[in-house]
Structure formats: C-alpha cells, structure tokens
Amino acid sequence: MAKTSDTCRKCVLDSATPGISINEDTGLCQFCEHFTSLSQEKIKEYGTRMDSLLKSPPENGKYDVIFALSGGVDSSYMLHRIKREYPHLKILAVQFDNGFISDTALENAQKFCALTKSTYMRLSLDQEALQVTFSKAANSFNAYPGAAKYRASDICNTCISIIKQKIIELAIQTKAPFIIFAFSPGQTDAPFVTLSKPILVWMRKLFDQNLKAMGVTDREPYLIDAHLIQPGSYEHEVVIIHPFLIWNYDKTQFKKECIQQGWIDPNLKDQNSSNCLLNAFAIKNHLDKYHIHSYAYDLASLVRQGYMKREDALKKLTIQISDASNEEIKRKLKL
C-alpha cells in the first residue's frame, strides 16, 4: 500500500507539505532534527539591550515608538505590558484598516489605547483599491518566492507588507526611533532589526516587485514614500523590536490578562486570528494553491520551542471556514 504522509512527532509539520521531509528513523522533520533552543544567557542579553533602548529613547520626535496594533490578543497584551514596564514611552499605536477587521478588534484596539494612554491611529487606504489588491493576491501564483510562502498566505503577506511599509514611513516622518511588532517567536527569529537607508530601499524594492508580480499597477500607496529614503534625504535610523522573543510567550496567559483588562473575545469561527475576517479565506486560498497551511510553520515553531502544546497546534490547523463566509469573502473580492 502506498504511504500517504507522515507528521513530525515533535512539531506539526507534515510530509504532505512541499519541502518537508520526515526522517523515518527519528520521526522528526528537518527543523526539529537541527533545532537548538535559545540559551537563557542569550535571552538575558537581549532583555538588557531592549531595556537600554526603551528606558532612555533619544528625544527626537513626537513619539518614541510606533506600535503595530491589530486589536488581537498578542498586540493588545504587548501594548499593555510595554506601557507597564516602560511607562514614560510616548506611543503611537497604528491599527491598519484593511476593510476586514472585526468591530470587536476596532473596539479592543481603542480600548487598549485609552488604557495605556497611547495615541490611536486608524490607518485607512483606498478601500476599493485595497480589495482589488487582495483579490489579485488571491489569484496570484508565486508572487512571494521561497520561504515567504511558508510564513504567511499570499493575502496575509500582502497585508503585512503594506503595514510594515506604512509603519516604517510613519516612523521616519515622525522621527520615532523604535517600531514594535507583536510577532510571536514562531513568526520571527530576530529580536532586533536595525533599518538603515539601504535596507529600506531594498525592502521597498522587494515589495514593489511582489506587487508587480501580482499585477498591481498603482503600487505607490502601499510603499514607503520614496522621497523619504532617496539619497541625500534625512538619515534616520529606526530599530524594530520584537519583545515576544525576549519575554516568555504564553498566549493562554496573555488572553487571560487581556480579558481582565476589558478585552473582548471576538469569538470568530476562525481558530487562528481574533481580529481579521479575511484570515480563514486567506488560509484556504493558500492551501488550495500550494498545499501549504500558512500557519503550520509558525505553529510548528511554537511547539518546537515549547510555547504551545502539540495537540493545541494540531487543532488550530484544522480549517474551519463555513461555505457561507467563504462565499461572502469571494463576493466582496469579486472572485
């Protein structure tokens, strides 16, 4: 009888996913075979660096931190904790309105900004153009090459990239020295990313190429304002910080603490996101195209690092999108 597929006995990666192989002898995927966890000394060293950055930010501009706030558990918890640990910080919290965020997420974001005395900003772009862009992402194939496909779906990669570009733009415009993202230790492995001008030029060009590959013609609104990073423009270094690589990542605990602070569970049918209505559709679209579940790599990494139970991750990987909501999204994206 032909063998179907194997799942890694440590994480949740499956040999049915292109590029993943399970060692027959050990039962482990290639990532678990070569995994070594971060040492306590290293984590401590990162913590010291974060303290030294955030305790005395350079007095340059209106804000110390531009904070990416979705209104979901991770970013709501992080905003609250950052402000608790570094109360002096002037924070601009930016919620990107992609046209599909739930009302609860909007409410949660505003509530947590009020709670932490952060300035709230709802970032909106031309909604009609954005929907066309998302439908182009849904119809695209290989617009994001290589490892990007394992990190997120084509739709989410597009949305996240827009957020990154616009948040960096805001940091340069307001001369803010730091950007904070609530990425989990499964979503990123660099606690600090220093953005110099050449890196920004490169990031902009890369995303411009991704958009072009999708057939997006009007790309400027999604990219960092080119004037801000052209040769001779003001030199302003920004550091991105990912505090979840320094603090212990415990989502169950985060949710509990958020609810204590008045955070409302949107109770969506989607297991993976508590804030975006497009997410479940985006996962299905990606799975249909590439046979890659866009959360598998992220969840597998959390399990491997001991931040999540294997059975909980496996549960999250079962797709739960009703035909009705799938059709509604398709109609909205004119697919």
Ligand SMILES: [Zn+2]
């Ligand atoms: Zn594994």
